[in-house]
Amino acid sequence: MEIHSRQIIGTTDGPHLLITGGVHGDEFEPMAAIRRLMREVDPVQLRGRLTLVPVVNEAAFLRGARTAEDERDLARTCPGRPDGSVTEQTAHAISQLIRTADYFIDLHTGGTTMSVLPLTGYKLVPDEAVRETQRRMAHAFNLPLVWGTDYRLEGRTLSVARDAGVPAIYAEYLGRGLCDPAGIDAYVEGCLNVMAELDMLDRERPASRVERTVDDFRESAGHMQIxxxxxxxxxxxxxxxxxxxxxxxxxxxxxxxxxxxxxxxxxxxxxxxxxxxxxxxxxxxxxxxxxxxxxx
Ligand SMILES: [Zn+2]
Structure with missing residues (x-):
């Protein structure tokens, strides 16, 4: 299983940041935002390395659906298997990529059927250094809600990052099967803000737009589908x-x-x-x- 990606390698050393969209095939703002990052991030200004994956789940994207033809949710299938179904193979490939990163941002939306209030989320992992880095990344991303939730949930891209000790956040921005230009802008800005926070770019930090921060340590907090x-x-x-x-x-x-x-x-x-x-x-x-x- 090949996942199409593009690397931008900075002229100065620094960390490796992975940014993914399209874990679900019907979430469009992330795909457009990541393609814009491919065009706009200047390697001369970049410290470190950026791996950009606009569409992790190409089989689902081509169906115009959340899932590929096996109807397994990729965000419940990680770390997957190299010899499994199409979603299991995709899960395996993206999990391997996540393990190579120093930091990870996974962009989502509500897809075709739901709309989600713009938010940045992360797992309240026991490792305090990782948790604090995730909190900084989530605040820097600069959406109205920052939501820390149960770290024990399995099958997600962020579960793989947790097990590999890679600081990771995810974001949500509306949905309804649309591709809102304001959402694309917010995602491009959010990723650049996180890169500045990680000292990969020089960039003036905008005023905080975070209105609310919620840490919910309860079991299965953050599991939206139940x-x-x-x-x-x-x-x-x-x-x-x-x-x-x-x-x-x-x-x-x-x-x-x-x-x-x-x-x-x-x-x-x-x-x-x-x-x-x-x-x-x-x-x-x-x-x-x-x-x-x-x-x-
Ligand atoms: Zn999603």
């Missing part, structure tokens, strides 16, 4: 907005059957801020409708 599952397969109509507040027991919206005879309210399991909201109306029973960020 929150607020749809009660039935049907048509979801939200009654909350992304970034809005909701209380536990209040409706997130309704899920309706084909003729509308059965309209089931979907009640929030938590009190807090809606940071992920389903935007694709068809939903399968058990799929996430929303993620609510609790005050912890």
């Amino acid at each position: 929150r607020n599952p749809s009660p039935i397969t049907g048509f979801f109509e939200p009654s909350v907005q992304l970034g809005g507040d909701v209380k536990a027991g209040e409706p997130l919206g309704t899920v309706t059957d084909i003729l509308g005879d059965n309209v089931i309210p979907a009640l929030s399991q938590e009190s807090g801020t809606v940071i992920v909201l389903r935007t694709f109306s068809r939903v399968h029973a058990g799929d996430t409708l929303a993620v609510v960020l609790e005050d912890v």
